[in-house]
Amino acid sequence: MPKRKVTEQVKGYSVAAVSVVITTAIIFYTHIADSSLIIVPLLYLLAVQAVAFGFGSRAAVLASFLAFLASDWFFVEPRYQFTIRDPFEFVALCVFLVTAITIGQLTALFHNRAAEAQRREIAATALAESSWTVASELDARSALTSVLKHLEKIENVKQAAILLRDSSDAFPVVAASGVAGGAADESRISQAAISHVLAQGTPIGLDGSPHWDKALGLPALYLPVILDGRCVAILFVELLEASSLNEADRQVVESIGNHVAVVLQRDKLVKEQANAQALVETDKLKTALLQMVSHDFRSPLSSIKVSVGSLIDDEAGDPLDRETRMELLETIESEADRLNKMVGNILDLSRLETGNWSPRRELSVVADIIGATLDAFTEEQNKRIQVHLDRSANEISIDPVQIVQVLKNLLENALKYSSPEKTIELETAVSNSSFIIRVLDRGSGLPQGEENRIFDPFYRAPKYRETSTPGVGMGLAIARGLVEAHGATLSARNREGGGAVFEVVFPDILGKVSIAQV
Amino acid sequence: MKTNLKVLVVDDEPQIRRALRVGLEKNDYRVILAENGEEGLLQAAAQAPDLVILDLAMPPGIDGFEVCRRLREWSRVPIIVLSVRESEDDKIRALEMGADDYVTKPFGIRELVARIRAVLRRTKADDTPEESNFVCDYLNIDYLKRLVSVHDAEVHLTPKEYDLLKYMSANADRVLTHRQLLTKVWGGEFAQDHHTLRVHVANLRNKIEDQPERPRFIHTETRVGYRFRTSEPH
Numbered sequence: 203m204p205k206r207k208v209t210e211q212v213k214g215y216s217v218a219a220v221s222v223v224i225t226t227a228i229i230f231y232t233h234i235a236d237s238s239l240i241i242v243p244l245l246y247l248l249a250v251q252a253v254a255f256g257f258g259s260r261a262a263v264l265a266s267f268l269a270f271l272a273s274d275w276f277f278v279e280p281r282y283q284f285t286i287r288d289p290f291e292f293v294a295l296c297v298f299l300v301t302a303i304t305i306g307q308l309t310a311l312f313h314n315r316a317a318e319a320q321r322r323e324i325a326a327t328a329l330a331e332s333s334w335t336v337a338s339e340l341d342a343r344s345a346l347t348s349v350l351k352h353l354e355k356i357e358n359v360k361q362a363a364i365l366l367r368d369s370s371d372a373f374p375v376v377a378a379s380g381v382a383g384g385a386a387d388e389s390r391i392s393q394a395a396i397s398h399v400l401a402q403g404t405p406i407g408l409d410g411s412p413h414w415d416k417a418l419g420l421p422a423l424y425l426p427v428i429l430d431g432r433c434v435a436i437l438f439v440e441l442l443e444a445s446s447l448n449e450a451d452r453q454v455v456e457s458i459g460n461h462v463a464v465v466l467q468r469d470k471l472v473k474e475q476a477n478a479q480a481l482v483e484t485d486k487l488k489t490a491l492l493q494m495v496s497h498d499f500r501s502p503l504s505s506i507k508v509s510v511g512s513l514i515d516d517e518a519g520d521p522l523d524r525e526t527r528m529e530l531l532e533t534i535e536s537e538a539d540r541l542n543k544m545v546g547n548i549l550d551l552s553r554l555e556t557g558n559w560s561p562r563r564e565l566s567v568v569a570d571i572i573g574a575t576l577d578a579f580t581e582e583q584n585k586r587i588q589v590h591l592d593r594s595a596n597e598i599s600i601d602p603v604q605i606v607q608v609l610k611n612l613l614e615n616a617l618k619y620s621s622p623e624k625t626i627e628l629e630t631a632v633s634n635s636s637f638i639i640r641v642l643d644r645g646s647g648l649p650q651g652e653e654n655r656i657f658d659p660f661y662r663a664p665k666y667r668e669t670s671t672p673g674v675g676m677g678l679a680i681a682r683g684l685v686e687a688h689g690a691t692l693s694a695r696n697r698e699g700g701g702a703v704f705e706v707v708f709p710d711i712l713g714k715v716s717i718a719q720v
Numbered sequence: 721m722k723t724n725l726k727v728l729v730v731d732d733e734p735q736i737r738r739a740l741r742v743g744l745e746k747n748d749y750r751v752i753l754a755e756n757g758e759e760g761l762l763q764a765a766a767q768a769p770d771l772v773i774l775d776l777a778m779p780p781g782i783d784g785f786e787v788c789r790r791l792r793e794w795s796r797v798p799i800i801v802l803s804v805r806e807s808e809d810d811k812i813r814a815l816e817m818g819a820d821d822y823v824t825k826p827f828g829i830r831e832l833v834a835r836i837r838a839v840l841r842r843t844k845a846d847d848t849p850e851e852s853n854f855v856c857d858y859l860n861i862d863y864l865k866r867l868v869s870v871h872d873a874e875v876h877l878t879p880k881e882y883d884l885l886k887y888m889s890a891n892a893d894r895v896l897t898h899r900q901l902l903t904k905v906w907g908g909e910f911a912q913d914h915h916t917l918r919v920h921v922a923n924l925r926n927k928i929e930d931q932p933e934r935p936r937f938i939h940t941e942t943r944v945g946y947r948f949r950t951s952e953p954h
Contacts, residue, residue: 535828542826564943565915567922572933574940581952589933596922602942603808 214257218265225249226272235277242277243298250302254309262306270299325454328352342469346377349461354379358445365436390440392418399424400433425459434466502537509533547676554683561601561688575609590629598637604684611677612641612704620645637708644701657682728752728769730760732778743829757782775802776810792818798839808943815897838893854889856950870928881924888948897945
């Protein structure tokens with residue numbers, strides 16, 4: 203028998219003795235027995251019942267015997283000796299003894315049942331809450347921690363932890379609860395026990411045998427969590443010193459082990475699903491890229507090849523006039539530039555799609571950004587671009603390379619879709635705490651109902667899909683991606699009087715904007 | 721008719737070597753080719769070229785940076801590196817290892833030749849102007865009197881603005897890194913103070929450019945530095 207139970211029993215016996223002594227003293231000193239003899243056994247019965255309620259049947263039996271002896275000694279003639287004069291008195295005392303023992307046993311039994319029922323209720327509640335946790339927590343780690351919390355309600359549990367198998371087959375603690383406010387005391391976890399659980403595939407400490415308690419130096423449970431035939435985690439439960447779990451609590455621990463398995467299983471499925479989703483997205487992009495490489499790359503390549511072919515023929519003796527030669531050479535140059543731009547776009551887009559293109563912010567002069575943008579356009583194109591800068595914002599914290607790219611793409615788009623005699627406006631503004639850059643054109647406007655789709659990769663407005671207006675629908679997608687990486691927004695709307703407005707809004711940058719000093 | 725100027729091209733791609741040989745010879749340079757870093761270093765020692773064109777992205781072994789570093793141990797020959805878009809860090813690294821300028825791939829021969837000329841024009845002293853007067857388009861700088869005029873009207877510059885403009889114009893058409901400018905104009909302890917530089921450049925532009933947002937003279941090389949251009953780019 204565990205030490206704990208022994209001390210409990212000794213305490214029970216002592217209380218039994220003390221309560222009989224007290225009862226006897228009360229009866230003796232109040233002289234209550236002189237007026238009514240019937241009160242004596244009734245008072246003793248009350249004491250026996252109290253002992254039975256508090257300390258169980260054995261203590262109650264002892265109390266019954268002590269009460270029997272005490273009443274014989276003190277209250278039955280002749281007093282102060284154990285002999286009994288009247289045989290009827292002897293029978294009465296025996297009946298008292300039997301009654302006391304019976305009432306004691308019944309009380310103890312009743313009390314045990316009630317306590318058992320209460321424990322079962324706690325266990326059932328813990329399990330119900332634990333499964334609710336499993337169902338409601340999305341994140342595996344927090345779900346595991348919550349599942350563990352329910353072990354705290356079980357008597358004798360000191361601490362608990364979940365050890366998750368990692369790629370190197372070690373078992374680090376991923377969730378813990380108990381003594382030190384949730385932090386696991388890892389020194390209590392035995393590697394030998396983990397190895398044993400792994401090798402045997404069976405739990406330690408669940409059968410209640412004291413063998414492992416001795417071997418490990420502390421009472422603990424190691425429960426393997428098996429998923430698809432593999433031990434993926436171990437549930438570790440340490441008990442209070444010199445204690446053990448009753449059957450019902452052991453079942454609770456076992457069920458919580460199952461809940462851990464459910465959490466891990468679901469986590470695995472969620473991850474697989476996310477991976478599958480990412481693969482689908484990547485696949486879509488790949489298909490689009492392949493389509494572009496096969497179709498859109500071929501058109502500049504064809505014009506280069508045709509032009510070069512004509513120049514070779516020219517050398518071979520089929521003379522071209524100077525003007526034609528120049529025209530062919532210019533075609534080659536501009537088509538090469540176009541190919542270069544497409545390669546750059548593909549690079550940008552794939553970097554954005556993989557999400558590893560975070561802005562490298564630095565405090566940049568707005569005029570500098572605009573200057574670097576306009577630099578990329580020809581003199582001819584520059585004549586079409588009007589610039590209006592809000593001089594109240596001088597500097598802004600952004601990635602200059604990326605924002606120049608955004609503005610280039612927006613201006614390119616505006617130039618492409620409006621006729622050559624129309625001007626494009628590029629303006630900056632400060633509104634509330636936001637910094638705004640707008641590109642306004644007088645082009646054909648945005649397709650009705652598809653205002654937002656123009657930012658989808660590879661989207662082209664229906665009326666341009668089969669035309670010679672070059673473009674493959676990457677510029678705006680890249681622009682939006684870069685703007686969003688800055689925590690800013692890029693939107694487009696039709697402009698009053700015809701054309702479109704593209705607007706980049708950098709919110710809440712008032713503190714990051716420095717006001718012009720000139 | 722060929723000049724005596726020898727250009728060493730170090731690049732591992734045969735097509736680029738061939739194209740550069742044709743293009744540079746057409747512009748009256750004598751061209752020496754090397755297909756890797758080791759050969760490049762040997763040729764540089766043996767032929768004593770007037771200029772080196774060096775590809776940064778070469779296969780492992782001795783890459784462009786290493787060639788640059790080793791060349792600078794014993795030679796002051798001007799170096800122009802070839803790099804790719806979006807690699808500002810590489811550009812800065814090469815410039816700080818002693819390269820004189822860079823050209824971004826893909827580039828045209830005209831652009832390359834312009835860079836070669838700018839670099840060759842100024843290799844001897846790099847902070848003393850050669851002439852007492854600098855004229856470029858509508859900008860006029862009188863180094864003797866420290867006077868700057870725009871469209872024949874004198875403009876007032878602060879001493880630092882003047883020093884900045886003087887250093888940039890003396891190194892016209894060459895890229896100057898933030899660190900270079902800060903060290904030369906403000907002194908070594910200001911090498912990291914990019915913000916000061918940006919503010920001064922912005923103010924200088926407001927004073928000498930017709931359209932500060934479309935600079936004619938002082939161009940931004942994003943993340944790298946600035947370049948004073950004598951010729952219009954387009």
